Amino acid sequence: MKKIFVNGYGTIGSRIMAFIKDDPEITIIGIGKYSPDEKVEAAISQGLNVYVPEKKMDSFKDFKITGSIESALDDCDLVIDTAPEGHGYLNKKNLYEPKGIMAIYQGGETVYGEKAVSDLLFNSRVNYKEAFERKHVMQGSCNVTGMGRILQPLREKYGDRLVRFDVTLVRRWADIEQTDKKVTDSIEWSENSHHGDDIKSYMGKETPLFLRSIKVPTRQMHLHIMDIRFKDRSPKPSEILDIFKDEYGVATLWTANGTKDVRDFAITMGFSFTDTNMIHIHANMLESIEDTIKMMYSDDQTGIVIPENHMLMQAMLFQRSYEDALNHTEELFHMTEKKKALEEHFAKKN
Ligand SMILES: NC(=O)c1ccc[n+]([C@@H]2O[C@H](COP(=O)([O-])OP(=O)(O)OC[C@H]3O[C@@H](n4cnc5c(N)ncnc54)[C@H](OP(=O)(O)O)[C@@H]3O)[C@@H](O)[C@H]2O)c1
Numbered sequence: 597m598k599k600i601f602v603n604g605y606g607t608i609g610s611r612i613m614a615f616i617k618d619d620p621e622i623t624i625i626g627i628g629k630y631s632p633d634e635k636v637e638a639a640i641s642q643g644l645n646v647y648v649p650e651k652k653m654d655s656f657k658d659f660k661i662t663g664s665i666e667s668a669l670d671d672c673d674l675v676i677d678t679a680p681e682g683h684g685y686l687n688k689k690n691l692y693e694p695k696g697i698m699a700i701y702q703g704g705e706t707v708y709g710e711k712a713v714s715d716l717l718f719n720s721r722v723n724y725k726e727a728f729e730r731k732h733v734m735q736g737s738c739n740v741t742g743m744g745r746i747l748q749p750l751r752e753k754y755g756d757r758l759v760r761f762d763v764t765l766v767r768r769w770a771d772i773e774q775t776d777k778k779v780t781d782s783i784e785w786s787e788n789s790h791h792g793d794d795i796k797s798y799m800g801k802e803t804p805l806f807l808r809s810i811k812v813p814t815r816q817m818h819l820h821i822m823d824i825r826f827k828d829r830s831p832k833p834s835e836i837l838d839i840f841k842d843e844y845g846v847a848t849l850w851t852a853n854g855t856k857d858v859r860d861f862a863i864t865m866g867f868s869f870t871d872t873n874m875i876h877i878h879a880n881m882l883e884s885i886e887d888t889i890k891m892m893y894s895d896d897q898t899g900i901v902i903p904e905n906h907m908l909m910q911a912m913l914f915q916r917s918y919e920d921a922l923n924h925t926e927e928l929f930h931m932t933e934k935k936k937a938l939e940e941h942f943a944k945k946n
Contacts, residue, residue, distance in 0.1 A: 597621070598673040598913050601647075603628035603665065603687060605635055607771050608702055609678035611869055611902045613644065615928050616676075616909070625672055628665045632656045666691070674698040674913055676905055685711045688732060698730075700908055703737025703901065706790065707797050717797045719744035720907040721844075724918045727911035739765055739809075739818055740794040741904055742875040742895035745846050747799055749839050750824065758804075760825040765791060765809040765818060768897055772815045772859075772870065784811045817855035817894045824889040833882040836889055844922060845874040845903065846893075847935045849942035852878060855894045861941055865934075871899025872934055879944070903929045 598621070602613050605627045617624050626645030629636050630652065636659045639646050645662035653664065662668075669675065675697055677684045681704030692699045701713040714732040716723070722744050727733050736744070743763070750758060770777040785808075792807040799805070824830070840846045852858050862870045874896060881892040903925050910921040926932060 597623045599623045599625050599671060600674055600676065600909070601625040601628065601665075601668055601672045602676045602678060604678035604680075605629055605639055606678060606680075607773055607898055608901065609676075610635070610639075611871070611898065612676055612678065612905050613639075614868060615902060616906060617644070618928055619906070619924075621924075622909075622913075625668050626662055628668070629656075632659065636661075669695050669697055672697055674700065674909065676700045676909065678702055680704065682711070685713050688713050692732070698912055699732050700905060700912070701732070701734045703735060703740060703794075705734050707734055708793065717794055718904070718908045718911075719748075719798045720904055720911075720918070720921075721745055721748045722798045724907065724911055724921070727908055728915040730912060733908060733912060735901055735905055735908055736794055736798070737791070738895055738897040738900050739767070739791050739820070741900050742818070742893070743791075743795050743820065744798065745843060745875055746820075746822070746840075746877075746891075746893065747795070747803075747805075749843055750836075751799075753839050754826070754831075757827050758824065759827050760804040760806065762823040762825070763805065763807045764821045765789070765807065766821065767809055767811045767818050768815055769811055769813050770815050771898055774815075779813045779815065781813055783813075785809070786811070814855065816859050818897055819855060819892060819894050822891050822893075824891065826887045826889070828887065830884045830887055830889045833879070833884050833889070836882060836884075836891070837877070837879055840877060844926075845900070845931055845935075846877065847872070847874055847938040848877045848879050849938060850879045850944040851942045852876065852894075857942075858894060858896075858938070861938065865937055867934060869899065871902070872896045872938060873899040873903055873929055873931055874935065874938075875900065876938065903931065 647665045647668040648656045650664040684701040684705040705713040707717045714734045716733050769779045789809040877893045883890045906925045910916045
């Protein structure tokens, strides 16, 4: 049985652990915590072993800590690192590489330059098999993951009829749980967002993708506004929707008015962490004009990368076929059921 350690127990780490602890094919060693706060007790009460950095042991003396992170890694097959941006790279250099352990890193890291954690940025829909027998792989960020689910099916269907993708990413300011983070009343832009380069790392660097990104004061998901240019006349919207009918992790919604509608439905349905774990094409906004398809889809920022981490873990540890891995991920995440519920609730009205 392969032994897994989740280093970090924040927004992403706690979600990953909540799902993979039910995977009968792996053994969970525990989680790594860095601050002695209420989340330590929460993890322990869920039956998890909590490990902390050797040099911080003293500050955790009020909690029932199992041991040091360094010792937990002595008998570990794979770490899912969920550290804050940039710390994954430091962990690779200081912990995982010296101990020869496989590791998955999250989207705040990079596959470029001196601080690259890997030369592979994973997107299960595009490059699943490339992760076989790799020791270090980066899972794309939420936006980067969501976009693969749109671009790859389009590329498979239309190939060189596609001449250009123009995308505006409308990003959330903070996550729902980040109650200490103020959501500022402003629209912000940033130069050189990592998203375009990250997407090109798995779609190919010649991909005609032009991307800009803004941040808006919401905690409720991201919205991607995408114009897809064709060499000739663009297909009808119904043909585009047909492509995504059976796509895993893509729901087609007609009557949502905004991202909060989708989140509220997830709350009503009792989805874990109020996540849908997918992207949602807003079909009522889909248009075909001359050579261009105009589309909008929302991307569940916190949930979308969680099943992807599980897919990546299976590729690295078991080199399982894509279909078998997807079936196993589905057993834990029930995405097909969630997609069906979302599509029925937001169905087209006559
Ligand atoms: N939030 C999202 O929606 C989202 C979506 C996709 C990808 N990501 C990526 O996922 C990664 C984690 O983001 P997050 O939102 O989960 O952050 P977060 O909520 O701030 O959680 C970070 C966790 O890492 C722990 N930590 C601190 N120093 C560490 C270290 N040196 N090594 C390992 N863990 C350490 C923190 O521990 P303490 O709390 O004990 O200090 C905390 O539990 C980032 O790369 C981010 O870009 C985030």
